[in-house]
Amino acid sequence: MSTSTDHGRPDPEATSPAANSDGRPVSDRGDTVCVIGAGASGLTAIKNLREHGFGVDCYERETGVGGAWNWRHDRSPVYASTHLISSKPFTQFPDFPMPDSWPDYPHHGQVLSYFERYADHFDLRSHIWFGTEVIRVQPVEGDRWDVTTRSTGGYGPERTARYAAVVIANGHNWSPKLPRYEGLEQFRGEIMHASSYKDPAQLRGKRVLVVGAGNTGCDIAVEAAQQASRCWHSTRRGYWYAPKYVLGRPADQVNDTLLALRVPLRVRQWLYHWTLRLTVGDLTRFGLPKPDHRVYETHPIANSQLVYYVGHGGIGPVPDVARFHPYAVELADGREIDPEVVVFATGYLPRFEFLDASVFGDSAGAGRPTLWLNAFTPGHPTLAVAGLLQPDSGLFTLSHWQTVLFARLLQARRDRPERAAAFAQRVRDRAGERYSGPVKESSRHWFEVGHADYLRAIQRALVELEGK
Amino acid sequence: MSTSELRIMRGREWSRPVRPARREVLSAVPELEEGRPPLLFVPGFGHGAWAFAEHWLGHAASRGFPAYAVSLRGHGASEPAPEATLRAYAHDVVQVAASLPRQAVLVGHGAGALVVAHALARYPARGAVLVAPVFGGWGVLGAALRRNPAGTLPAVFGGPLRLNRGQLFSRELPDEEARRYVGRLGRAGRRAQWALLGEPEAEPAVGAPPVLVLGSPDDRVVPASTLTRVARRYGSAPLLFPGMGHDLMLDARWAEPIDAILDWLEKEPAAH
Ligand SMILES: Cc1cc2nc3c(=O)[nH]c(=O)nc-3n(C[C@H](O)[C@H](O)[C@H](O)COP(=O)(O)OP(=O)(O)OC[C@H]3O[C@@H](n4cnc5c(N)ncnc54)[C@H](O)[C@@H]3O)c2cc1C
Ligand SMILES: NC(=O)c1ccc[n+]([C@@H]2O[C@H](COP(=O)([O-])OP(=O)(O)OC[C@H]3O[C@@H](n4cnc5c(N)ncnc54)[C@H](OP(=O)(O)O)[C@@H]3O)[C@@H](O)[C@H]2O)c1
Numbered sequence: 001m002s003t004s005t006d007h008g009r010p011d012p013e014a015t016s017p018a019a020n021s022d023g024r025p026v027s028d029r030g031d032t033v034c035v036i037g038a039g040a041s042g043l044t045a046i047k048n049l050r051e052h053g054f055g056v057d058c059y060e061r062e063t064g065v066g067g068a069w070n071w072r073h074d075r076s077p078v079y080a081s082t083h084l085i086s087s088k089p090f091t092q093f094p095d096f097p098m099p100d101s102w103p104d105y106p107h108h109g110q111v112l113s114y115f116e117r118y119a120d121h122f123d124l125r126s127h128i129w130f131g132t133e134v135i136r137v138q139p140v141e142g143d144r145w146d147v148t149t150r151s152t153g154g155y156g157p158e159r160t161a162r163y164a165a166v167v168i169a170n171g172h173n174w175s176p177k178l179p180r181y182e183g184l185e186q187f188r189g190e191i192m193h194a195s196s197y198k199d200p201a202q203l204r205g206k207r208v209l210v211v212g213a214g215n216t217g218c219d220i221a222v223e224a225a226q227q228a229s230r231c232w233h234s235t236r237r238g239y240w241y242a243p244k245y246v247l248g249r250p251a252d253q254v255n256d257t258l259l260a261l262r263v264p265l266r267v268r269q270w271l272y273h274w275t276l277r278l279t280v281g282d283l284t285r286f287g288l289p290k291p292d293h294r295v296y297e298t299h300p301i302a303n304s305q306l307v308y309y310v311g312h313g314g315i316g317p318v319p320d321v322a323r324f325h326p327y328a329v330e331l332a333d334g335r336e337i338d339p340e341v342v343v344f345a346t347g348y349l350p351r352f353e354f355l356d357a358s359v360f361g362d363s364a365g366a367g368r369p370t371l372w373l374n375a376f377t378p379g380h381p382t383l384a385v386a387g388l389l390q391p392d393s394g395l396f397t398l399s400h401w402q403t404v405l406f407a408r409l410l411q412a413r414r415d416r417p418e419r420a421a422a423f424a425q426r427v428r429d430r431a432g433e434r435y436s437g438p439v440k441e442s443s444r445h446w447f448e449v450g451h452a453d454y455l456r457a458i459q460r461a462l463v464e465l466e467g468k
Numbered sequence: 469m470s471t472s473e474l475r476i477m478r479g480r481e482w483s484r485p486v487r488p489a490r491r492e493v494l495s496a497v498p499e500l501e502e503g504r505p506p507l508l509f510v511p512g513f514g515h516g517a518w519a520f521a522e523h524w525l526g527h528a529a530s531r532g533f534p535a536y537a538v539s540l541r542g543h544g545a546s547e548p549a550p551e552a553t554l555r556a557y558a559h560d561v562v563q564v565a566a567s568l569p570r571q572a573v574l575v576g577h578g579a580g581a582l583v584v585a586h587a588l589a590r591y592p593a594r595g596a597v598l599v600a601p602v603f604g605g606w607g608v609l610g611a612a613l614r615r616n617p618a619g620t621l622p623a624v625f626g627g628p629l630r631l632n633r634g635q636l637f638s639r640e641l642p643d644e645e646a647r648r649y650v651g652r653l654g655r656a657g658r659r660a661q662w663a664l665l666g667e668p669e670a671e672p673a674v675g676a677p678p679v680l681v682l683g684s685p686d687d688r689v690v691p692a693s694t695l696t697r698v699a700r701r702y703g704s705a706p707l708l709f710p711g712m713g714h715d716l717m718l719d720a721r722w723a724e725p726i727d728a729i730l731d732w733l734e735k736e737p738a739a740h
Contacts, residue, residue: 089482100563122571256479259483260480452477
């Protein structure tokens with residue numbers, strides 16, 4: 001693992017002195033672009049910016065690459081058993097395939113080694129300052145940015161450097177979303193958010209309640225079925241529990257076949273409902289609520305084991321939690337259960353603690369910025385976000401193309417300013433655009449995207465930027 | 469590269485990935501790691517990695533370049549694959565390239581150069597070298613039919629393409645060696661062979677790698693006009709080695725072209 005001591009680092013002393021509005025020294029990094037985070041999205045940003053001829057300084061608060069997939073990282077949401085839910089062909093970067101010898105759905109350790117190899121292959125580490133946290137990003141004159149950093153954990157002095165552009169790739173699966181309940185403080189059992197769930201040993205032999213049926217909640221419910229003495233799974237609605245394989249192939253590849261044929265959403269939904277009916281069948285017979293939406297209207301769940309364990313009695317589906325009592329949990333239907341451990345797999349919220357929320361058009365500060373292509377901010381042509389997407393597929397291909405588009409936009413600013421200006425206008429006109437069919441209102445769904453719709457939108461944006 | 473050609477949507481590849489096949493990779497690496505980019509040699513149809521293991525791999529390593537050669541599926545010691553397509557071959561090349569420790573230079577020979585051209589659209593190589601490139605089309609077929617009708621005609625009907633000594637080597641190469649090499653030739657998949665006739669246009673390369681084209685004006689498989697045409701596509705002129713046959717890596721004066729390639733890599737700033 002590299003540390004932040006070797007070559008290629010910006011040296012504040014060596015560059016021309018300037019000062020920011022508080023009069024503190026700022027080292028001017030000229031045309032260099034700053035990338036925040038060295039997870040999947042940050043790494044591909046470094047690679048693609050370098051490939052388009054830009055200098056890059058990347059700041060990463062951890063001591064290694066891989067972001068969420070590096071489960072040694074204190075904020076990693078990954079647990080021992082995590083495997084990809086999206087199969088290899090679409091999950092991998094489009095220009096750096098995962099090895100043929102890996103399974104359809106690689107383990108998180110393989111995914112991490114994939115990012116490590118990507119970083120080494122394209123020599124990205126020499127552009128990364130590890131153990132360095134970005135604490136402030138401020139717009140300054142000329143569409144440039146002052147980025148203030150310090151050692152992770154708040155040690156050492158703050159340093160500010162001025163950049164021509166910034167890519168925010170800080171991830172959105174690290175800040176837990178914790179629901180509030182009446183009586184929660186008085187509850188005597190153990191309470192945790194899924195982000196601190198790492199290993200099934202934490203559940204062994206205990207009575208466990210899992211709240212939430214995103215992919216995390218479903219995985220943990222399955223592990224509880226295998227390890228705990230009892231497992232209840234609480235959901236506030238019914239879902240479509242899709243298996244990882246349908247018709248003999250990874251489910252997302254079957255979906256991509258239909259997308260490639262441009263089969264309309266309604267028909268795909270109908271086919272999917274029909275396939276599920278033939279495989280898992282009608283789940284209400286197990287006491288699961290009937291979905292209150294069509295498939296693809298909530299973030300897809302890919303889990304072949306959940307229904308299996310429900311069918312074997314290992315998982316007991318229960319409705320939403322109403323309130324907590326010291327030794328019991330009361331459910332919405334009035335029933336009481338007595339778990340020893342409650343795991344809230346209620347998801348995460350995006351957070352940009354280093355940026356004034358108004359820059360993002362997120363005046364409420366709710367981590368819900370108004371962007372075009374989920375990446376570009378009106379009025380700030382040199383700022384981009386990478387990876388702020390909740391795709392119905394893998395994420396890495398989407399981050400790759402986002403950062404290619406941004407690199408080309410920066411080239412256009414230099415070589416064809418009138419094109420860049422037209423792009424900026426489109427950002428203003430189209431901010432807030434959505435790239436999915438209708439979705440259920442939920443804090444996790446405002447950035448849900450259909451990968452085909454989204455990539456077509458990126459393709460159009462590239463053509464508009466550079467085409468005739 | 470213009471964006472009208474940049475392809476983001478790849479529905480077929482996402483839904484129908486190429487089926488993996490076991491691959492043979494031969495290598496020669498320098499004793500001392502000198503930070504030079506690895507080279508990946510891609511043999512043409514009928515040849516295996518062995519064709520580069522004879523001279524070029526060792527020579528490149530002796531000049532400090534880690535050198536690898538892959539046998540496309542169905543060739544050399546790789547898994548048999550009678551139904552292989554051009555797409556599967558390009559997949560094999562990208563898989564090996566991505567498995568190397570650092571960004572690689574792709575070197576394709578004969579129809580292997582066409583495979584490389586396709587691979588360049590899927591992998592940002594540090595550079596590429598196209599040696600005696602066979603990019604297909606009826607012209608190449610015509611030349612082959614004229615020079616070696618008995619070896620070429622069956623290929624038109626899906627049979628094996630048999631290249632002969634006169635097409636592959638100069639007279640300087642001792643007969644015995646030439647016979648040994650010709651005896652080792654295999655065949656490409658029928659569908660891939662046919663694809664050559666359609667002159668399959670490769671998508672533009674990603675990452676704008678520098679591309680060098682070289683060959684021999686006396687090559688009896690690839691006419692000099694083809695060298696010029698391919699080189700022009702990549703914005704340069706071909707480097708020529710008169711008096712050599714099509715198999716520049718096996719012919720008597722094999723050292724001259726590989727030295728020229730390595731000199732070019734040392735000079736080419738983008739290829740470092
Ligand atoms: C359990 C789980 C399973 C998942 N499975 C899949 C899957 O199968 N397929 C898929 O495509 N996606 C999956 N995801 C989504 C996952 O978020 C993405 O795969 C991917 O990790 C996102 O990469 P990223 O680079 O955008 O963010 P991250 O991986 O979160 O990386 C962000 C990086 O930025 C750094 N950082 C943050 N703030 C700062 C700061 N202020 N200063 C410096 N550095 C900072 C962090 O340390 C981190 O390294 C899964 C998520 C979870 C929780
Ligand atoms: N590769 C893998 O195996 C894997 C594993 C885990 C996660 N992931 C990915 O990681 C991301 C995060 O997934 P996640 O499962 O952690 O979070 P998530 O998708 O946001 O799911 C959260 C779940 O909790 C429910 N919930 C939220 N707030 C609640 C409340 N106040 N009361 C009751 N229920 C509440 C949600 O219900 P609503 O339906 O009402 O929103 C939803 O079912 C997703 O992109 C996911 O695909 C992948």
